Amino acid sequence: MALSKTRGSKIVGIVSIVPKNTEDNLQLDLLSETDREAILLHTGIRFRRKANYKQNVKELYKKGIERLLEQLNWDTSSIDVLICVTQTPQIAIPSIACQLHGDMAFPLNTLSYDINSGCSGFVYGLHTVNTLISSLEKKNARAILCCGDISSQLIDAEDRSVKPIFSDAVSVIGIEMMDDKTAISGYFNLQTEGSGQKAIFTEKMEDQNQYMRLNGIDVFNYSLKLVPNNILELLKFAEKDVEFPDLYVFHQANKVINDAISRKLKLNIEKVPSSLYEFGNTASASIPLTLGSIWNKTITNSGWILLSGFGVGFSLASALIPFEPKFCSVPEEI
Incomplete structure (x- = not known):
């Protein structure tokens, strides 16, 4: 797609x-x-x-x-x-x-x-x-x-x-x-690199439990090779430059990976929020959870943010969306 x-x-x-x-x-x-x-x-x-x-x-x-x-x-x-x-x-x-x-x-x-x-x-x-x-x-x-x-x-x-x-x-x-069904709600770039399926996977052991296995070097290499290009293709498709989004909200993989992607895209670090210190890698919840962690302190300009998820599969997907929610709550403990 x-x-x-x-x-x-x-x-x-x-x-x-x-x-x-x-x-x-x-x-x-x-x-x-x-x-x-x-x-x-x-x-x-x-x-x-x-x-x-x-x-x-x-x-x-x-x-x-x-x-x-x-x-x-x-x-x-x-x-x-x-x-x-x-x-x-x-x-x-x-x-x-x-x-x-x-x-x-x-x-x-x-x-x-x-x-x-x-x-x-x-x-x-x-x-x-x-x-x-x-x-x-x-x-x-x-x-x-x-x-x-x-x-x-x-x-x-x-x-x-x-x-x-x-x-x-x-x-x-x-x-x-919305009332205006013609308004663009998002530009998306959805991709898969199946050769990276062994970067993160589960393995069934003798006790019949399945455990996650992680090849950190592969995850880093696939992320740095694929994610910046995925984002740049998306911005070109949307006819926007790298400075346009108010925020770049990455999947919270780890600091080394996310910092490397940010450097490759030459992003202002203030535009790249993180929830890693407090919450770790929270899988598919990591992007919306990060938004909730920082949104009440965010000053918007364009009203658009860029989201990028990448990992297991090796699967990657980016979106450029308008983002002005009625509320975006800080994570709630139960």
Whole structure:
């Protein structure tokens, strides 16, 4: 698909949910004191959130949807599309979207399904939702997009390369059709480089558990080779220059990768927010969670922001969107 446009829709609200339980990389018994300092310097991650044994991604989504509906004064009966982007469902079938549909009494006509995607999943999900609701024969159609993972479910407690990076979180995004259905709601560049499928993957072990494996050098190389070009192609398609977006909100991979991409694009560092120190790598929730962390302190000029997700797959996706939500909440602990 690569380059495309969507029309008529807008993000009106974002809620992010994180588990209250916090782990500190500077207190991580798995590493020596020297290695702990090196991890913080390299990744930019000090704190990570970890769900307790009672929490799962569906329950976090449910809490986020409740908060979103309350903030927007929406009712479940008004929702036309419900999409969940995750790689950590508690059960394989039925989909989380269908479970939420039943648990929260969404109407029969609410289109509901899951997307199995990781680090690029928010941008892919946003494109999917924008396309779906713009095709509906309904004025002011509404959608809810849920993104995020309980990544701790996939982590080997003794894996020194994975454990200090990944964190549990979800984001729930409200999207609505505008009165002007011809207005551009986003420019998108969606790409896949399947030769990078082994950069991040899961492996089934003898105990029958699946654990995430990470080849850090491959992730860095694919990211630096592909992401800047993906963004530049997108800006050319939108007929905008690098200075145009108010913000560049990257997937929160790690500090070294995101700094390298920023340098390659020659970005003003003030335009590149980070939530890594406080929240770590929160998979497909990382872009909306980062927006919630900084939005109330952001001064806009163009009213447009650039989003870029990249990772598992190797999948990458960028979007240039107008962004003036009714609210964009700081992450809420539960």
